[in-house]
Amino acid sequence: MRAVTFTDFGGPDVLAVDERPIPEVPAGHVRVKVHAAAVHPLDTVARAGWLGPMVPAGPTYVLGVDAAGTVDEVGSGVTDFAVGNAVLAMSNWPQTKIGCQAEYVVLPADFLAPAPAGVDFEAASTLPLNGHTAAQALKILGRKEGDQIVVTGAAGAIGAFAVQLALHQGLRVIAIAAPEDEPFITGIGATFVARGGNSADAVRAVAPEGVDGVLDTAGIGAGVIGAVRDGGSFVAVTPPAMPPAERGIRVGLVQAVADGAELTELSGLVDSGRLTLRVARTFPFEQAADAHALLAKGGLRGGVVLVPRG
Structure with a gap:
C-alpha cells in the first residue's frame, strides 16, 4: 500500500x-x-x-x-x-x-x-481530532448549562467545533475571531468579539463581570485569562499557552484521545446540522x-x- x-x-x-x-x-x-x-x-x-x-x-x-x-x-x-x-x-x-x-x-x-x-x-x-479536542476541552472546562464562556480562535478548525458544541450544550458563547469571520460567528449563534488588542478587556466590555470559562484554541494564554471571573476555569490546547493559575481559576490542558462513542455522537451532530x-x-x-x-x-x-x- x-x-x-x-x-x-x-x-x-x-x-x-x-x-x-x-x-x-x-x-x-x-x-x-x-x-x-x-x-x-x-x-x-x-x-x-x-x-x-x-x-x-x-x-x-x-x-x-x-x-x-x-x-x-x-x-x-x-x-x-x-x-x-x-x-x-x-x-x-x-x-x-x-x-x-x-x-x-x-x-x-x-x-x-x-x-x-x-x-x-x-x-x-x-x-475526528478537532472534534475530539473541542469536545474533551469542554468537558475539562466543566461548565454547566447557562454559563458563559469565551472561545478564542473561534473560526478555526478546533474553535468552530468548540463554539458549536458549546451552544448545543446550552452555554452562552463569546467568540473571538478575525473581523471577516463575524458573519460565520453570528450566524451560528455566538457573540462576536474581534481579535487584536487586549483580549481580556475586549471580553470584559461585553461581559463586565467576567466569563465562567475560556477555551483558548488560539494560544493567547495570559492575554485572555483576565476575562475569566474569580474561580472560573481555563483550558488550553497546547502546553506553551497555559497561563499561571490566578484568582482561584482552574487551568487545564486538553490532549485528545480516540473515543469511538464520542466520535459517534459528533458524527450524529454533523448529520443533524449542529456541526459544520x-x-x-x-x-x-x-x-x-x-x-x-x-x-x-x-x-x-x-x-x-x-x-x-x-
Whole structure:
C-alpha cells in the first residue's frame, strides 16, 4: 500500500510516498480502506522533529491522525462494523505511531464511528481530532448549562467545533475571531468579539463581570485569562499557552484521545446540522509537501486533506 512517510526531520521536502505492507487485522480491530485523511499541525511538528523523545530520530514514520473511509476487514470479536461500512477514525498517533495517511490503516474497533451520511469522505476526515479536542476541552472546562464562556480562535478548525458544541450544550458563547469571520460567528449563534488588542478587556466590555470559562484554541494564554471571573476555569490546547493559575481559576490542558462513542455522537451532530465541516483544500498523497506548506501559512477556514489518488 502507499503511505505518506518521513525518515529524516526537516521541512516539507522530507516527505515521501512509500510502499508499505498492508497491515494484518488482530482481534478487536478493524482495517479501514482510507479515502481521505486530514493534515494537522501535529503532522508538521512531528515531521520537523519538534516532539523530542516522543518521536525519536531513526525510524520511518507514517503520518496521519484522522481517517475517513470504508471497512475493509474486521478482526474476530468485532460486531459493530461490517465490511463496506463508511467510517471515521482517529489514531492516538503520538503513542502508537499508527498513521492514517495510507491506503489502509488498522485501529481498535472502539476508535471508530459511523461516518456522517450527508458529507463526502474529504469533509468527514476533518472531524475526528478537532472534534475530539473541542469536545474533551469542554468537558475539562466543566461548565454547566447557562454559563458563559469565551472561545478564542473561534473560526478555526478546533474553535468552530468548540463554539458549536458549546451552544448545543446550552452555554452562552463569546467568540473571538478575525473581523471577516463575524458573519460565520453570528450566524451560528455566538457573540462576536474581534481579535487584536487586549483580549481580556475586549471580553470584559461585553461581559463586565467576567466569563465562567475560556477555551483558548488560539494560544493567547495570559492575554485572555483576565476575562475569566474569580474561580472560573481555563483550558488550553497546547502546553506553551497555559497561563499561571490566578484568582482561584482552574487551568487545564486538553490532549485528545480516540473515543469511538464520542466520535459517534459528533458524527450524529454533523448529520443533524449542529456541526459544520469545512475543507480548505484537498491534495493527493504525492503533494503532501504542498499540504504541509499550506497548513504552515495559517489563516485557513477549513481542513487540509490528503487523498490516496489525485
